Amino acid sequence: MFDSVLVANRGEIAVRVIRALRRFGIRSVAVYSDADADALHVRLADVAVRIGPAAARESYLSIDRIIDAARETGAQAVHPGYGFLAENTEFARACEKAGLVFIGPPAEAIDAMGDKIRAKLTVRAAGVPVVPGRTEAGMTDDDLVDAALEIGFPVLLKPSAGGGGKGMRLVHAAEGLWDAIESARREARGSFGDDTLLIERFVTNPRHIEIQVLADAHGGVVHLGERECSLQRRHQKIIEEAPSPLLTPDVREAMGQAAVDAAKSVGYVGAGTVEFIVDGTTGDYYFMEMNTRLQVEHPVTELATGIDLVEWQLRVAAGERLALGSVELSRHAVEARVYAEDPARGFLPTGGTVLALREPSDVRVDSALYEGLTVGSDYDPMLAKVIASGDTREEALRRLDSALGRMVVLGVTTNIPFLRALLRDPDVRAGALDTGLVERKLDSLVHDEVPEVVYAAAALERQLAPHGDDPWDQPGGWRIGEHAWTTWRVDDVDVRVRGSEVVVGDGEVMRLSASVVDGDLVVGTRRYAMARAGDVLWLGADGHSWALTEHEQSEAASAADTGTGGPVTSPMPGTVLVVRAEQGSHVTAGQALFVVEAMKMEHTVTAPVDGVLAEVNVQAGQQVALDQTLAVVVPHQE
Structure with a gap:
């Protein structure tokens, strides 16, 4: 076994690998960018x-800098995690050339499976079924359009390189195909440095099921069962589980053998995942791609089988033979990915500073979070993974939902409430899954309204806050003769308080007691975690979090927004990639004006109304903040 291993990654996967190295007594070496100087993986590593x-591109994607770090620290091997350079052939070869063991498959296997076009041709030759489509190398835009018309809509555009849904576009009709090709190429080029696309028929009622494989350097290859990954947004997984509620033992064994055959076809070594698309109506399954690395969702396989995949990555890389015995999915495991994103705004990335954090202790949490962490727009928005297991699927789902309800992240908007709503959906509970479920049910899964009692809690907390010793300075409504009402402005809602009586807007009087217990705000029978950032009060309960801006009524009136025209704002912190209109030009509602990118995600910003662009405040390449005004549209006069 190795004495020292460099982890060429960041975030929760770097933390997870470093903790595994510590269990084996192996010295861990972390690498970090300036944005991660105080990150958790940096704190935990030995060096x-x-x-x-x-x-x-100047840090985690710099092969030379990572190789230099390994040499300088005396590392013997490199664990790439996932993302960044994990599936980069040049990196694997550079490690070998530098005398470092790459804890992953041979460069030739990465090369064969990293190109989706070559991968499909390879596994098809091995007898593995593939999705109908066109996978020729070097297809032009015209070729892709011809292929779409030949295959028939809907079609799926996919980058030949990379994964994670980046650059993938679902196209339902010929209208919009050219724009989809342009956007897919641009995102693929930015994410993977390669804008080669392939095109496939989109399988209706699709389920995304993948098979975990392990292979040693002596020809041994086994599969560890499947993971169901059909619950997705933007072609990226949100909730994964093992085993799938769809597969029978016979289908599991058939798909497992197909995955083993695919791995053998490229001389695979290490941990890898063969992904299949399964027609939920017919049961037919097709090879999509092979991820030549550890997957984000690997913990569900670990909890379902009792096998530590990182341990076996290390053992196989050190030359050991597989010795797993009979592999069984003896428990059911479910994972939820916690993202810094706002489902109510189309899952756009968010950001901020973690002001308060509580992670459940009775389930597995793979996380890089800590209080004081600044979540920016430089990297992927995933913050943590919460994984629960049980003797049955129902028990695992129930334990995961409960754990998410006890998780607190204040200071950064996350998708936790959405995850809980998704876990409680009747179709999810019944195992009737497909990759379009989230999109179809999004309106019922996303609720951005703030409950009246939360506004009341914010105003009551303001009443409890210390305001000096002079009773005349207290905002409690004390007057000679009787208590008077004190009015607070919470966001854009008036909240009146008199003692234990609270009125939110034009609502009925609520009688609520309030106190602070161990730093939490207790209002009635409900307990809120709380934290402050300036005049913003963050409250958290049951997995929800609310950022509430508070003013006294008189202050709120003077701070009223008097903006003119129709402001066009950035939906997320990021970089302006494209500016498509000039100041003074006439625009129509819905017209594309800007393309903003953050965390490898593109979003097109459109004109809110018909009018004239009175202002254009940004240019291509400029960094922008969440809700920053990009332009102002002055509506046409009636």
Whole structure:
């Protein structure tokens, strides 16, 4: 076994690998960018080396800097985690050339499976079924359009390189195909440095099921069963589980054998995942791609089988033979990915500073969170994974829902309430899954309204806050003769308080007691975690969090927004990629004006109304903040 291993990654996967190395008594070496100088993986590692500025291309994607860090620290091997350079053939070869063991498959296997076109041709030759489509290398835009018309809509555009849904576009009709190709190529080029696309028939009623494989350097290959990954947004997984509620033992064994055959076809070594698309109506399954690395969702396989995949990555890389015995899915496990994103705004990335954090202790949590962490727009928005297991699927789902309800992240908007709503959906509970479920049911899964009692809690907390010793300075409504009402402005809602009586807007009088217990705000029978950032009060309960801006009524009136025209704001912190209109030009409602990118995600910003662009405040390449005004549209006069 190795004495020292460098982890060429960041975030929760770097933390997870470093903790595994610690269990084996192996010295861990972390690398970090300027944005991650105080990150959790840096704190936990035995040695940490700065490799560059925040931009990934100058740090986590710099092969030379990572190899130099390994040499300088005396590391014997490199664990790539997932993302960044994990499936980069040049990186695997550079490790080998530097005398470092790459804890992953041979470069030739990465090369064969990293190109989706070549991968499909390879596994098809091995007898593995593939999705109908066109996978020729070097297809032009015209070729892709011809292929779409030949295959028939809907079709799926996919980058030949990379994964994670980046650059993937579902196209339902010929109208919009050209724009989809342009956007897919741009995102693929930005994410993977390669804009080659392939096109496939989109399988209706699709389920995304993948098979975990392990292979040693002596020809041994086994599969560890499947993971159901059909619950997705933007072609990226949200909730995964093992085993799938769909597969029978016979289908599981058939798909497992197909995955083993695919791995053998490229001489695979290490942990890998063969992904299949399954027609939920017919049961037919097709090879999609092979991820030549550890998957984000690997913990569900670990909890379902009792097998530590990182341990076996290390053992196989050190030359050991597989010795797993009979592999069984003896428990049911479910994982939820916690993202810094706002489902109510189309899952756009968010950001901020973690002001308060509580993670459940009775389930597995793979996380890089800590209080004081600044969540920016430089990297993927995933913050943590919460994984629960049980003797039955129902028990695992129930324990995961409960754990998410006890998780507190204040200071950054997350998708936790959405995850809980999804876990409680009747179709999810019944196992009737497909990759379009989230999109179809999004309106019923996303609720951005703030409950009246939360506004009341914010005003009551303001009443409890210390305001000096002079009774005349207290906002409690004390007057000679009787209590008077004190009015607070919480966001854009008036809340009146008199003692234990609270009126929110034009609502009925609520009688609520309020106190602070161990730093939490207790209002009635409900307990809220709380934290402050300036005049913003964050409250959290049952997995929800609310950021509430408070003013006294008189202050609120003077702070009223008097903006003119129709402001066009950035839906997320990020970088302006494209500016498509000039100041003074006439625009129509819905017209594309800007493309903003953050965390490898593109979003098109459109004109809110018909009018004239009175202002254009940004240019391509400029960094922008959440809700920053990009332009102002002055509506046409009636």
